[in-house]
Amino acid sequence: MRRDSFRKMLDSAIEDRGSRVENRLPARRRGFALYEVLMGVAIFAFGVLALGRAVENCLNASTLNAEEERVHLILANRMAEVQTTPGPPEAAKEFNVDTGYGTVKLIQAAADAGLKDDNGAEISGLHRIVLTAKWTRAGSDQTEQLEFYVYRPG
Numbered sequence: 001m002r003r004d005s006f007r008k009m010l011d012s013a014i015e016d017r018g019s020r021v022e023n024r025l026p027a028r029r030r031g032f033a034l035y036e037v038l039m040g041v042a043i044f045a046f047g048v049l050a051l052g053r054a055v056e057n058c059l060n061a062s063t064l065n066a067e068e069e070r071v072h073l074i075l076a077n078r079m080a081e082v083q084t085t086p087g088p089p090e091a092a093k094e095f096n097v098d099t100g101y102g103t104v105k106l107i108q109a110a111a112d113a114g115l116k117d118d119n120g121a122e123i124s125g126l127h128r129i130v131l132t133a134k135w136t137r138a139g140s141d142q143t144e145q146l147e148f149y150v151y152r153p154g
Contacts, residue, residue, distance in 0.1 A: 064137070067101045068144075071133050074104055075146045078131055082108070088152050089127055099135075107132040113149055125153040 074097050082089050089110040097104045113126040131146040 070099045104133050104135040
């Protein structure tokens with residue numbers, strides 16, 4: 001007796017479940033659930049790929065910014081050296097500086113400023129300094145230049 005009542009209860013539950021599933025989706029829509037899931041997964045995958053690309057672009061921009069900051073620091077340091085060195089600046093000088101991103105060639109060029117005062121007389125002791133940094137990034141040549149004046153009375 002127990003076995004028969006259990007079997008009836010189990011059959012009843014299976015019939016109930018089957019009828020609920022059939023009532024939930026019409027016959028023509030039962031196959032679309034898989035397509036809907038696949039479309040959702042595809043949209044999610046495209047979103048993840050786009051997010052990965054955006055992160056890659058941010059990392060590249062950060063690297064480029066760090067490289068340019070390093071070059072600006074090299075130029076600023078050399079400018080400070082020239083300004084604090086006593087005597088007239090050297091007319092031409094070249095350095096190679098290793099930055100960790102590659103070698104930067106630093107070129108210094110100095111000349112008399114050639115400026116005149118209100119009376120038309122040339123101002124002596126005023127030197128125009130041009131510092132040029134040259135480096136290569138991804139196969140293309142890059143240049144950054146800094147120009148300033150130094151007064152050395154003589």
